[in-house]
Amino acid sequence: MKGGVNTMGDGRRRWLRWALVTPYLWLLLFFLAPFVIILKISMADPLVALPPFTPLLDWAQQGWARLHLTLDNYLFLFQDNYYVMHYLGSLKMAAVSTLLCLLLGYPMAYFIARQSGRRRHLLLLAVILPFWISFLLRVYAWMGLLNTRGVINTVLMWSGVIDEPLQLMYNDFAVYLGIVYSYLPFMILPLYARLERMDHDLVDAALDLGARRRDVFFDIILPLSMPGVIGGCLLVFIPAIGEFIIPALLGGADTLMIGRALWDEFFINRDWPVASAVSVVLLLILVLPIMWFQRIQSRDGVGVRA
Amino acid sequence: MRQRATGLLTVAAFGYAFLYLPIVSVMVYSFNDSRLVTLWGGFSLRWYRALLENEAVLSAAVLSVQIALASATVATLMGTLVGLGLHRLGRFRGRTLLTGMITAPLVMPEIITGISLLFLFISLGEWIGWPTTRGATTISIAHITFSMAYVAVIVRARLAGMDESLEDAAMDLGGRPLQVFIDVTVPTIAPAMISGWLLAFTLSLDDVVIASFVSGPGATTLPMLIFSKVKLGVTPDINALATVIILLVSAGVIAAAWIGRRTPAGGSG
Numbered sequence: 133m134k135g136g137v138n139t140m141g142d143g144r145r146r147w148l149r150w151a152l153v154t155p156y157l158w159l160l161l162f163f164l165a166p167f168v169i170i171l172k173i174s175m176a177d178p179l180v181a182l183p184p185f186t187p188l189l190d191w192a193q194q195g196w197a198r199l200h201l202t203l204d205n206y207l208f209l210f211q212d213n214y215y216v217m218h219y220l221g222s223l224k225m226a227a228v229s230t231l232l233c234l235l236l237g238y239p240m241a242y243f244i245a246r247q248s249g250r251r252r253h254l255l256l257l258a259v260i261l262p263f264w265i266s267f268l269l270r271v272y273a274w275m276g277l278l279n280t281r282g283v284i285n286t287v288l289m290w291s292g293v294i295d296e297p298l299q300l301m302y303n304d305f306a307v308y309l310g311i312v313y314s315y316l317p318f319m320i321l322p323l324y325a326r327l328e329r330m331d332h333d334l335v336d337a338a339l340d341l342g343a344r345r346r347d348v349f350f351d352i353i354l355p356l357s358m359p360g361v362i363g364g365c366l367l368v369f370i371p372a373i374g375e376f377i378i379p380a381l382l383g384g385a386d387t388l389m390i391g392r393a394l395w396d397e398f399f400i401n402r403d404w405p406v407a408s409a410v411s412v413v414l415l416l417i418l419v420l421p422i423m424w425f426q427r428i429q430s431r432d433g434v435g436v437r438a
Numbered sequence: 439m440r441q442r443a444t445g446l447l448t449v450a451a452f453g454y455a456f457l458y459l460p461i462v463s464v465m466v467y468s469f470n471d472s473r474l475v476t477l478w479g480g481f482s483l484r485w486y487r488a489l490l491e492n493e494a495v496l497s498a499a500v501l502s503v504q505i506a507l508a509s510a511t512v513a514t515l516m517g518t519l520v521g522l523g524l525h526r527l528g529r530f531r532g533r534t535l536l537t538g539m540i541t542a543p544l545v546m547p548e549i550i551t552g553i554s555l556l557f558l559f560i561s562l563g564e565w566i567g568w569p570t571t572r573g574a575t576t577i578s579i580a581h582i583t584f585s586m587a588y589v590a591v592i593v594r595a596r597l598a599g600m601d602e603s604l605e606d607a608a609m610d611l612g613g614r615p616l617q618v619f620i621d622v623t624v625p626t627i628a629p630a631m632i633s634g635w636l637l638a639f640t641l642s643l644d645d646v647v648i649a650s651f652v653s654g655p656g657a658t659t660l661p662m663l664i665f666s667k668v669k670l671g672v673t674p675d676i677n678a679l680a681t682v683i684i685l686l687v688s689a690g691v692i693a694a695a696w697i698g699r700r701t702p703a704g705g706s707g
Contacts (some may be wrong), residue, residue, distance in 0.1 A: 147615045152523040155516035159539040162583045166554030243450040269680045272668045273460030374547020411550045
């Protein structure tokens with residue numbers, strides 16, 4: 133039942149069509165146009181002015197517009213290792229965090245899906261609740277646990293496990309922890325949506341017929357929940373690559389993440405053309421996973437079901 | 439079977455502890471009398487008192503709530519229309535583009551959204567003289583743009599499970615399109631619109647990165663204020679503020695879930 137085009141009155145369609153004009157124009161202006169502009173600025177020369185870049189169109193004497201484009205900013209990105217290391221670092225951080233989220237989220241989603249009625253609702257609510265609480269405050273909460281005089285170090289010192297406080301914060305470990313913590317609900321929800329719909333009789337039947345548990349998992353449960361696995365992984369992986377707050381609060385000086393490098397380029401170096409080029413390359417890296425996400429999103433709506 | 443169930447239970451218990459340990463820890467330490475964050479100096483409400491007297495925090499909170507109310511409302515109206523359009527209109531010109539523009543914000547890195555919108559506002563300012571200053575309005579526009587994507591997704595999911603014959607019947611009985619929409623369609627998708635509004639409101643209240651780019655001097659939202667403070671480390675008054683927010687949000691979510699379970703149309707709330 134898609135659309136009901138034939139059964140639906142023409143008047144209603146026309147009405148909706150007109151109503152759609154406003155959000156359509158809105159998205160063109162505030163979502164699409166900014167990308168055209170960022171592309172334009174990424175090909176401009178930096179200027180010490182406000183705004184600090186050359187205009188795309190110089191009005192020459194006869195009123196001819198002369199296109200002013202340069203690829204220097206892109207070449208600059210690859211002149212030394214700085215940005216390349218940050219892109220690769222982000223990809224690595226995001227990939228490892230996604231894997232960790234999956235390893236923790238899968239058993240949790242399976243556990244919730246196997247509960248019945250009221251308890252399942254409560255357990256699901258307990259996963260969704262932190263997702264509604266401010267992202268920033270949840271990352272901040274880890275600072276209180278991890279710092280050298282924080283809760284974890286205090287408990288470990290008091291119980292005599294360690295003599296000196298451990299450096300738990302301002303390093304990659306803390307960033308992994310922060311990403312896994314913040315994005316865990318995004319992994320669990322699509323997994324749960326799949327596992328809940330799975331017919332558990334299949335598992336019971338396989339077990340009755342003498343299948344080993346490991347085979348049941350890899351041959352039945354995992355394949356059936358695969359769309360949830362892919363959806364959850366993309367929902368963690370994509371935003372994790374561009375993550376800024378977590379590396380900014382928990383990361384160390386040597387934490388390589390492109391989101392923070394981009395922020396510094398923009399707010400500290402104030403080189404807007406280079407910052408734009410960094411953004412464009414980041415978008416290019418994300419194009420494939422985003423398109424993949426859009427395909428499964430439009431097919432079976434894996435995504436925000438909070 | 440027993441062994442496996444225990445293993446699963448252990449992992450799940452660990453997972454839930456992981457989710458709630460930091461939250462509980464912040465709440466406990468917000469009642470700590472000591473200025474030293476980790477030293478327990480006895481129970482006290484002094485940080486809450488300090489919070490109430492902090493003008494900057496209060497005005498930032500008011501600004502954030504205003505932006506969140508405005509942007510959630512506009513995003514819900516437009517997101518609902520997009521959700522309806524994509525579900526009902528079948529094929530139309532520009533559908534692929536619309537689908538792309540409405541799903542991309544869900545996964546777009548905030549930092550790119552922020553930079554690109556700032557550039558747009560600066561360019562618009564040069565070309566047409568608007569916006570002259572950046573602040574509440576530009577932040578609201580940014581929040582509407584990404585929030586409406588979430589609303590559209592939720593409304594579409596709801597419409598996918600809706601019985602369209604009701605609308606057809608209303609039309610056959612001579613209802614006018616707008617009236618049918620208000621009397622039949624809106625009540626059916628209302629739960630999705632409410633969920634969408636709440637999500638948009640929360641996302642707006644939570645945003646640091648995009649607001650940092652598109653805001654101007656004099657307009658500091660609460661998350662921007664918190665971020666600038668916590669960058670320097672843990673402070674007891676932020677613990678108190680976090681506790682207030684956590685309690686408010688939790689009460690809201692639990693109430694919404696409770697209402698959602700009591701009304702059969704509520705779905706997953």
